[in-house]
Amino acid sequence: MSKSGRVERATKETKVLVEIGLDGVGRTDVSTGVGFYDHMLASFGKHGLFDLTVQVEGDLHIDAHHTVEDTAIALGQAFAQAAGDKTGTRRFGDATIPMDECLVQAAVDLSGRPYLVHTEPAGAPPSIGPDYATTLTRHVFESFTTHAAIALHVIVHGGRDWHHITEAQYKA
Numbered sequence: 001m002s003k004s005g006r007v008e009r010a011t012k013e014t015k016v017l018v019e020i021g022l023d024g025v026g027r028t029d030v031s032t033g034v035g036f037y038d039h040m041l042a043s044f045g046k047h048g049l050f051d052l053t054v055q056v057e058g059d060l061h062i063d064a065h066h067t068v069e070d071t072a073i074a075l076g077q078a079f080a081q082a083a084g085d086k087t088g089t090r091r092f093g094d095a096t097i098p099m100d101e102c103l104v105q106a107a108v109d110l111s112g113r114p115y116l117v118h119t120e121p122a123g124a125p126p127s128i129g130p131d132y133a134t135t136l137t138r139h140v141f142e143s144f145t146t147h148a149a150i151a152l153h154v155i156v157h158g159g160r161d162w163h164h165i166t167e168a169q170y171k172a
Contacts, residue, residue: 003022003089005078006020009070009077011066014057018053020045026051028045036129047171064132069140072141073143074147079144080149083148097171099171108152115152116154117154118138120137
């Protein structure tokens, strides 16, 4: 039985398509219009061994917030759909990711009870690249966790480069 989910979400601000295969090989096709977010979602799929398709049209002339948020919501919904009754799936998982100078730890519980613990160091720059506000990272995990109905802990133990700090969180 294939563990896959597909969600289409349309709002006044965005049109989102997410397809995820939990028993994949890490094949990704991601296009949100937000370059750094595309890179993060591709890392999430590749390192999670999820086959992931994300196609988004959003109101990027305003900013990236709606595009990123609505994508995370649809991703969480697709993940929950793919997990189904969780038969044959380990309930708990964790990863510790060293990425150059940073170290990130993540632990997940497919509990059905959404909860997020997210810690990262102070001093983040306002954005990474031209259109990804660093405050969006926590917001992505909040939206994903809520709609996937999982408990997620993401702890940044240290780092200097916010590209690495953020990327290690998505990989973990």
